[in-house]
Amino acid sequence: MKTKISTPDVPSLEQQQYVKKIHRNHLLIRIYQILLFAGFLTLWEVSARQHWINDFIFCCPSKLAQTLITMTSDGSLFHHIGITLYETLIGFVIVIIGSLLIATLFWWNETLSKVLEPYLVILNALPKSALAPVLIVWLGANKTTIIVCACSVAIFGSILNIYTGFTNVDSDKVKLIETLHGNRFQCLRLVVLPSNVPNILSIMKVNIGLCLVGVVIGEFLAAREGLGYLIIYGSQTFKMSHVLLSILILCVIAMLLYLILQQLEKKLIEYF
Amino acid sequence: METPLLEFFNVNYTYHTISCETLSLKDISFKLYKNEFISFVGPSGCGKTTLLNLVAGLLPITSGQILLKGNSGTNSDANIGYMLQKDHLLEWRTIYKNLTLGLEIQKKLDSYHLSIIDELLKTYGLWDFRHAYPRQLSGGMRQRAALIRTLALSPDILLLDEPFSALDYQTRLNVSDDIGSIIKEKGISTLLVTHDLAEAISMSDRVIVLTKRPGTIKTIVPITFSIANRTPKSVRNTPEFNQYYNKIWEALYDENEDFNS
Numbered sequence: 033m034k035t036k037i038s039t040p041d042v043p044s045l046e047q048q049q050y051v052k053k054i055h056r057n058h059l060l061i062r063i064y065q066i067l068l069f070a071g072f073l074t075l076w077e078v079s080a081r082q083h084w085i086n087d088f089i090f091c092c093p094s095k096l097a098q099t100l101i102t103m104t105s106d107g108s109l110f111h112h113i114g115i116t117l118y119e120t121l122i123g124f125v126i127v128i129i130g131s132l133l134i135a136t137l138f139w140w141n142e143t144l145s146k147v148l149e150p151y152l153v154i155l156n157a158l159p160k161s162a163l164a165p166v167l168i169v170w171l172g173a174n175k176t177t178i179i180v181c182a183c184s185v186a187i188f189g190s191i192l193n194i195y196t197g198f199t200n201v202d203s204d205k206v207k208l209i210e211t212l213h214g215n216r217f218q219c220l221r222l223v224v225l226p227s228n229v230p231n232i233l234s235i236m237k238v239n240i241g242l243c244l245v246g247v248v249i250g251e252f253l254a255a256r257e258g259l260g261y262l263i264i265y266g267s268q269t270f271k272m273s274h275v276l277l278s279i280l281i282l283c284v285i286a287m288l289l290y291l292i293l294q295q296l297e298k299k300l301i302e303y304f
Numbered sequence: 305m306e307t308p309l310l311e312f313f314n315v316n317y318t319y320h321t322i323s324c325e326t327l328s329l330k331d332i333s334f335k336l337y338k339n340e341f342i343s344f345v346g347p348s349g350c351g352k353t354t355l356l357n358l359v360a361g362l363l364p365i366t367s368g369q370i371l372l373k374g375n376s377g378t379n380s381d382a383n384i385g386y387m388l389q390k391d392h393l394l395e396w397r398t399i400y401k402n403l404t405l406g407l408e409i410q411k412k413l414d415s416y417h418l419s420i421i422d423e424l425l426k427t428y429g430l431w432d433f434r435h436a437y438p439r440q441l442s443g444g445m446r447q448r449a450a451l452i453r454t455l456a457l458s459p460d461i462l463l464l465d466e467p468f469s470a471l472d473y474q475t476r477l478n479v480s481d482d483i484g485s486i487i488k489e490k491g492i493s494t495l496l497v498t499h500d501l502a503e504a505i506s507m508s509d510r511v512i513v514l515t516k517r518p519g520t521i522k523t524i525v526p527i528t529f530s531i532a533n534r535t536p537k538s539v540r541n542t543p544e545f546n547q548y549y550n551k552i553w554e555a556l557y558d559e560n561e562d563f564n565s
Contacts (some may be wrong), residue, residue, distance in 0.1 A: 146348075167442050182359050204388055204389070204390065204392055205392055205394070207362070207388065208388060209409065210362055211360055211384075211385075211386035212405060212406040212409045212410065212457070213389070213409060213410055214409040221403065222408075222409070223394070224392070226394065227394075227396075231397075273465070277383045
């Protein structure tokens, strides 16, 4: 709900021209974006057909389309996409709930947060792909390993960021709750959590991408299905169209997940 | 003699950091009676806000004694309302939800207390805005909303910590007149902390001047005006106003030597 500023029923000529100009500018940007993509595909296809590049190694858009059609019609593509999405979303939910709980615990007990902070910083900086082989040995080559791998990529940074957001809450707002005789839990519920909604949403936007990265790392090493598996399997059997198609789909998935969260953010941000 | 609502007996307050301890308030004694309005003025950092925090029980006193309605601070049933420098309305709640915040926290969301809020909303011209969000209100309206949030709990003592300093000058005059009248009319005992001498004089029955750190009471100036029905606005034109202003200014001037030399 925004304040309505009264405007005359018919906007002035200048206003109309201004709006038109803005719209035209937006349209142009979109056209350039599409042209760039189409140009890239054309160049790729032409180079392959003219044998400027080896289409066995570099593949080409028409082969990709063919693979897409075959894999769609036998349903195998959807199966792999489904597996990867499932693992990513489970990992994401665990990361968000887990990091919220742990950040709350840290906010509640400052000593605990001080004790654990250096460990978190180290774990956050550690390249998580180094952990994946260890996880396979410990947990076996299964979905659990992949989900744990996804969580390990995102959760440490997420905890640190959410906790920072919690500690940066306007101390006078906390004082306000104290002057109204509120306890610490009410402070959390009434001020700390709501004022951190924008922060948490932007952390979620980053984490959904990180979880996808974690899942693909996990699938490289420990899977018999999923897009990460498809990439490794494709590259080992020189089915480059499988590899590139999977990468392309990963791009689309990453973008869609991000857009969904962005829409959610837009809906909610108005109130915070 | 009636029991004062609030009594300070030789109160000291020291705050500690790793590198040092700082005596912030020293030997503060005063009494606040029912319906009385006392202002504190003093140089920056003299512990004015600390003093209000002590009254509100947000900080423990180092030594001395604070009595609320004749009982020591911790086991008194006195209800204290505290209005901070900024309005701190929560942006994600409607005005109405903001005003019921205190009731919600103290689990007093009953029809009696809600009717107090409705009454206050109507009296102070915010009724039509009760479903609006804080960002849709002007600075003055927001400040009035913050006052209603505080008054909703029917406080015995009202603490105001530079409640108008975030407002522009014109709004500030109007809002202080507004809020001054509301407080007078409701007969709420009030402690005001401010940098603005004119504001202190126009609203108070007594002005207490504090020295620079450690804050001690330098002088207490009782304020009376010969005009009837004094309001914060009307007293600003009286001859006494200027006399009080000069008197308090001089008392403060000595404290600001650092700036003068």
